[in-house]
Amino acid sequence: MGTKETRTMPKTDYRVEPGKQDIISEVVLDAPRELVFKAYTDPDLFARWWGPRRYENRVEKFDSRTGGEWRVTQVGDDGTEHGFRGVNHDVVAPERICQTFEYLGVPGHVALQTATFEAVGNKTKVVAQIVFQSVMDRDGMVASGMQSGADESMERLVELLDELKAER
Amino acid sequence: MRTESDPLSVTFAALADPTRRAILSRLSQGEASVTELAKPFDLSLPGISKHLKVLQRAGLVTQGRNAQWRPCRLEAGRLKAASDWVGEYRRFWDESFQRLDDVLQEILEKEK
Numbered sequence: 001m002g003t004k005e006t007r008t009m010p011k012t013d014y015r016v017e018p019g020k021q022d023i024i025s026e027v028v029l030d031a032p033r034e035l036v037f038k039a040y041t042d043p044d045l046f047a048r049w050w051g052p053r054r055y056e057n058r059v060e061k062f063d064s065r066t067g068g069e070w071r072v073t074q075v076g077d078d079g080t081e082h083g084f085r086g087v088n089h090d091v092v093a094p095e096r097i098c099q100t101f102e103y104l105g106v107p108g109h110v111a112l113q114t115a116t117f118e119a120v121g122n123k124t125k126v127v128a129q130i131v132f133q134s135v136m137d138r139d140g141m142v143a144s145g146m147q148s149g150a151d152e153s154m155e156r157l158v159e160l161l162d163e164l165k166a167e168r
Numbered sequence: 169m170r171t172e173s174d175p176l177s178v179t180f181a182a183l184a185d186p187t188r189r190a191i192l193s194r195l196s197q198g199e200a201s202v203t204e205l206a207k208p209f210d211l212s213l214p215g216i217s218k219h220l221k222v223l224q225r226a227g228l229v230t231q232g233r234n235a236q237w238r239p240c241r242l243e244a245g246r247l248k249a250a251s252d253w254v255g256e257y258r259r260f261w262d263e264s265f266q267r268l269d270d271v272l273q274e275i276l277e278k279e280k
Contacts, residue, residue: 010265019181027265031272039268049267139176
């Protein structure tokens, strides 16, 4: 994926290891840490970037303080809705957000996600870890919740193999 | 136990080994015999057979019965499931981070 190029697009690395129940993603964004943190904690800014483009974010609750609740619904252009909610366990500006995460399509499967923001010169390295309650939750959540009936081909398969190879 | 038995976990476990991924890579270009598969690796035939068994159990590879040389074949379906899964997650966050980058650049432009 990711061959279409506008300016330098952020490249995200994913670590999805067999038999583990977490996913770690890492990206370097060309902006100062305070601003990246703001984009994560300001509801208006957050609504502008979180999730695939084909969804509009409806922010229902967004209390970005320690102990605060958040609830966001993604509304597709065909009207389908996907709700997500959680509680901010720890919000330490501008370094870290630790929160629970639940996809309401599969209620009761609560994940813990932690995003850390590290200043690298004028850029910011974001490391996001999401820990599911079981391997099955990890492997099942996205498949059920964020599906879109994508059209696949051998290309993606080869890509996946290359990726998995590169991880080693 | 509900952890390791689901198909996706079995697939991921089979994919965890670099030799097995190399075997799949080779098979994505077409069928091959066990001997042909063993060639590029420093592995004995029993060694390769062991990896093939794991891949077969995971539903990633099947072995033909008809031809004398019993060609190994990639079963794209299971791999597609794994690829779809990773792809969906990636799509979600790749796109999110691109949008985030757009928003950040827009704000930085305004501040100038």
